[in-house]
Amino acid sequence: MPGSIKSLVNSFCAEEDGMGVVEVILIIVVLISLVIIFKSQITSLVNSIMSSIKKDAEGVYKGS
Numbered sequence: 117m118p119g120s121i122k123s124l125v126n127s128f129c130a131e132e133d134g135m136g137v138v139e140v141i142l143i144i145v146v147l148i149s150l151v152i153i154f155k156s157q158i159t160s161l162v163n164s165i166m167s168s169i170k171k172d173a174e175g176v177y178k179g180s
Contacts (some may be wrong), residue, residue, distance in 0.1 A: 152157065
């Protein structure tokens with residue numbers, strides 16, 4: 117019986133589930149960095165898309 121407890125403790129210590137947290141944090145840091153680097157391009161793209169949506173919505177509203 118004591119051998120099974122020892123093996124249970126060893127297997128618990130050997131688990132690497134915590135690595136997932138580090139990986140998620142690294143991915144978030146990379147994404148935030150990309151947003152900071154390409155902020156002006158992202159802003160102009162979103163503004164372009166929103167103005168296109170606004171034009172199309174006004175056309176639908178005026179057409180009906």
